[in-house]
Amino acid sequence: MNVFGKYVDYLAYHCNDCGGTFLARLDPDKCKLCGSNNIDLAENKRVCSHCGKLMNDGYVFYDGEAYYCSDKCLHQHFFEEEYIRAFNNDDAYWTEW
Ligand SMILES: [Zn+2]
Numbered sequence: 001m002n003v004f005g006k007y008v009d010y011l012a013y014h015c016n017d018c019g020g021t022f023l024a025r026l027d028p029d030k031c032k033l034c035g036s037n038n039i040d041l042a043e044n045k046r047v048c049s050h051c052g053k054l055m056n057d058g059y060v061f062y063d064g065e066a067y068y069c070s071d072k073c074l075h076q077h078f079f080e081e082e083y084i085r086a087f088n089n090d091d092a093y094w095t096e097w
């Protein structure tokens with residue numbers, strides 16, 4: 001299991017047919033909701049590395065190696081002091097997509 005969370009390799013995708021958004025591991029060929037293959041990467045969403053929630057804003061670590069939706073998920077993998085150290089090195093921050 002990845003130390004940053006079990007959803008580390010997941011990305012958010014948008015379906016152009018049903019309008020839904022879903023998460024999947026690397027290059028799915030179909031929408032999980034309706035089965036259409038008319039899908040794109042959802043540029044304005046990320047997947048929380050810990051809980052798998054789709055999010056519009058959250059923590060980013062190491063240029064996207066890990067994302068967290070909340071302090072609760074963040075603190076499953078990093079102590080507050082570790083976050084502050086990473087933040088001070090520009091390795092972690094909170095943002096909106
Ligand atoms: Zn769909």
Ligand SMILES: [Zn+2]
Binds near residue numbers: 048050052
């Ligand atoms: Zn989360």
